[in-house]
Amino acid sequence: MTRWLNDDEQRAWRAFGLATRLLTDRLERDLHAAAGMPPTYYELLVLLSEAPERTMRMSELAHWTNSKPSRISHAINKLEAKGWVRREHYADDRRGWLTVLTDDGLAALQAAAPRHVASLREHLIDLLTPEQLRHLGDISQVLLDHLTADPEPAKDAGAGHGE
Numbered sequence: 001m002t003r004w005l006n007d008d009e010q011r012a013w014r015a016f017g018l019a020t021r022l023l024t025d026r027l028e029r030d031l032h033a034a035a036g037m038p039p040t041y042y043e044l045l046v047l048l049s050e051a052p053e054r055t056m057r058m059s060e061l062a063h064w065t066n067s068k069p070s071r072i073s074h075a076i077n078k079l080e081a082k083g084w085v086r087r088e089h090y091a092d093d094r095r096g097w098l099t100v101l102t103d104d105g106l107a108a109l110q111a112a113a114p115r116h117v118a119s120l121r122e123h124l125i126d127l128l129t130p131e132q133l134r135h136l137g138d139i140s141q142v143l144l145d146h147l148t149a150d151p152e153p154a155k156d157a158g159a160g161h162g163e
Contacts, residue, residue, distance in 0.1 A: 023123055023124060026119070026123050027116075027119055030115070030116070030119035030123075031112065031115075031119065032114070033056075034112060034116065034119070035111065035112030035115060036114070037108070037109070037112060039079070040067075040071075040075050041075060041079060042109070043065055043105075044061060044072075044079065044081070044085075045084065045085075045101060045108065045109040045112075046109065047065070048085065048099060048100070048101035048105070049101055049106060050111055051101075052085060053100075053156075054100060054106070055088075055099065055100045055101070056099055057090060057096060057098055057099075058072055058076065058097045058099055059096070059119060061099060076099055079105065082104075083102060083105070084101070084102055084104055084105030084108050085100060085101055085102060085105050086100050086102055087097050087098075125134055
């Protein structure tokens with residue numbers, strides 16, 4: 001039997017859903033306007049900048065961005081064309097590839113980061129009290145723990161019939 005959402009749950013769900021979509025859209029537009037790059041590229045550059053020797057396996061990049069390898073490969077092709085990354089064979093596995101953040105890629109990230117952080121502050125961080133921010137972090141961690149623990153979403157026979 002389906003446990004339908006009550007009015008408070010429905011209101012919370014709809015506000016959360018719309019707010020996250022609008023926030024994501026705003027951050028994407030601001031990042032593109034400021035740095036000429038989509039969030040995927042920015043995220044990949046950040047991951048590489050934080051990795052030892054600014055290097056990660058392609059499979060690790062796919063894992064940490066929750067992306068399919070083909071999507072990461074396409075993005076890396078674009079970043080490579082800009083001179084922001086380069087690919088190298090993985091020493092222990094000639095079939096595996098490493099992605100290395102170049103100095104130009106690091107410079108592009110360093111140029112984009114202040115404007116991206118300003119957008120994050122304007123549209124999220126500075127709108128919340130420290131307590132609300134802690135709650136947001138706690139709630140987000142609960143969702144992440146749940147969603148990363150179960151790679152296959154449950155199929156609900158009642159899906160599509162309201163919430």
